[in-house]
Amino acid sequence: LIDLAQLRVINTVLLDNLERGAANPWAVAWTGDGRRILVTHAGTHELSVIDAPAVLAKLERLPVALAPGQAPNFITASNVKSDVPTDLAFLAGLRQRIKLQGNGPRALALTGDTAWVAGYFSDSLEAIDLAAREMTPVTFALGPPGATSVVRRGEMLFNDATICFQHWQSCASCHSYDARVDGLNWDLLNDGLGSPKNTKSLVWSHRTPPAMSTGVRASAEVAVRAGIRHSMFAVLPDDVPAALDEYLKSRVPEPSPYLEDGQLSRVARRGKKLFEDPRVGCAACHPSPLFTDLKSYDVGTRGPLDGTGTRFDTPTLVELWRTAPYLHDGSARTMREVLSGPDRWDLHGKTSHLTEQQIDDLAAYVLSL
Numbered sequence: 001l002i003d004l005a006q007l008r009v010i011n012t013v014l015l016d017n018l019e020r021g022a023a024n025p026w027a028v029a030w031t032g033d034g035r036r037i038l039v040t041h042a043g044t045h046e047l048s049v050i051d052a053p054a055v056l057a058k059l060e061r062l063p064v065a066l067a068p069g070q071a072p073n074f075i076t077a078s079n080v081k082s083d084v085p086t087d088l089a090f091l092a093g094l095r096q097r098i099k100l101q102g103n104g105p106r107a108l109a110l111t112g113d114t115a116w117v118a119g120y121f122s123d124s125l126e127a128i129d130l131a132a133r134e135m136t137p138v139t140f141a142l143g144p145p146g147a148t149s150v151v152r153r154g155e156m157l158f159n160d161a162t163i164c165f166q167h168w169q170s171c172a173s174c175h176s177y178d179a180r181v182d183g184l185n186w187d188l189l190n191d192g193l194g195s196p197k198n199t200k201s202l203v204w205s206h207r208t209p210p211a212m213s214t215g216v217r218a219s220a221e222v223a224v225r226a227g228i229r230h231s232m233f234a235v236l237p238d239d240v241p242a243a244l245d246e247y248l249k250s251r252v253p254e255p256s257p258y259l260e261d262g263q264l265s266r267v268a269r270r271g272k273k274l275f276e277d278p279r280v281g282c283a284a285c286h287p288s289p290l291f292t293d294l295k296s297y298d299v300g301t302r303g304p305l306d307g308t309g310t311r312f313d314t315p316t317l318v319e320l321w322r323t324a325p326y327l328h329d330g331s332a333r334t335m336r337e338v339l340s341g342p343d344r345w346d347l348h349g350k351t352s353h354l355t356e357q358q359i360d361d362l363a364a365y366v367l368s369l
Contacts, residue, residue, distance in 0.1 A: 022043075042120070
């Protein structure tokens with residue numbers, strides 16, 4: 001919640017409950033009368049209807065440390081209660097969770113006392129009367145039902161948090177935008193606690209084994225099943241990971257915005273020559289067409305949270321233009337930082353002898369893949 005007049009954060013309120021997640025909040029709207037805040041949950045197929053005045057009043061009543069002579073105004077910066085963003089019970093009694101009939105509710109619109117929610121995967125529209133005692137959705141099909149391919153079913157499962165224990169998250173919670181990345185680091189159970197890793201794009205993951213930054217999974221198929229068990233905390237029928245596999249295999253790289261009319265720019269063409277130059281060495285570990293040799297190396301990127309491990313999987317370079325930050329721990333914000341960052345004794349390619357212009361050329365090529 002943000003006070004736009006003063007450009008100050010009022011507070012952050014969790015949409016989850018104590019034992020029930022509200023994964024993948026998508027659209028939000030505030031009714032014209034100011035009484036309700038509505039949020040669609042694309043992962044749990046629900047609509048949250050929140051009592052807005054009650055939430056603001058509860059925030060205003062929170063005990064806070066005020067400066068001498070300061071009035072207890074909940075929109076002042078000093079009045080942000082620090083434990084509210086971690087309070088899973090904050091919305092208890094202040095919010096209704098409406099179970100929708102459609103799959104993947106995303107778009108949300110309001111007309112008077114009626115909320116309209118579009119189901120992305122179900123091709124449906126639902127109307128909810130907010131003034132009714134029982135807010136029962138009325139569903140309208142937007143087209144005739146059709147057969148669902150295994151790829152489409154895999155996409156639905158990838159975005160479905162109801163397959164997760166207590167509905168906390170879906171695969172798409174971290175691998176957002178069609179199995180790409182959210183740009184964050186996560187501490188998963190795949191390689192032990194205390195070693196957070198940057199989210200990897202899953203494009204071409206089935207073509208470029210092993211999986212995970214440290215290569216702890218022999219293949220993407222193994223990683224999918226391990227993710228269900230160790231990230232979703234679920235045991236599911238074999239047809240679920242099989243469908244997820246087919247969906248991920250269907251993901252293909254999209255053209256880079258760094259291309260000019262679909263071709264490498266003049267700067268990127270210069271960078272391509274550097275990339276393929278043995279004296280630089282990029283193509284030795286990132287050969288075309290996969291732009292990975294499927295091996296692991298010590299490239300001097302081990303961080304303080306990586307334990308004793310020094311070798312990391314060579315990732316494909318496709319779509320690097322959309323997957324920043326870079327390296328296994330997200331420590332490089334830009335591709336230029338990857339190529340000209342701290343001196344690692346030229347373990348990660350030999351770039352210390354390159355000029356500033358050559359670094360820019362090389363970055364332009366890699367970001368064009």
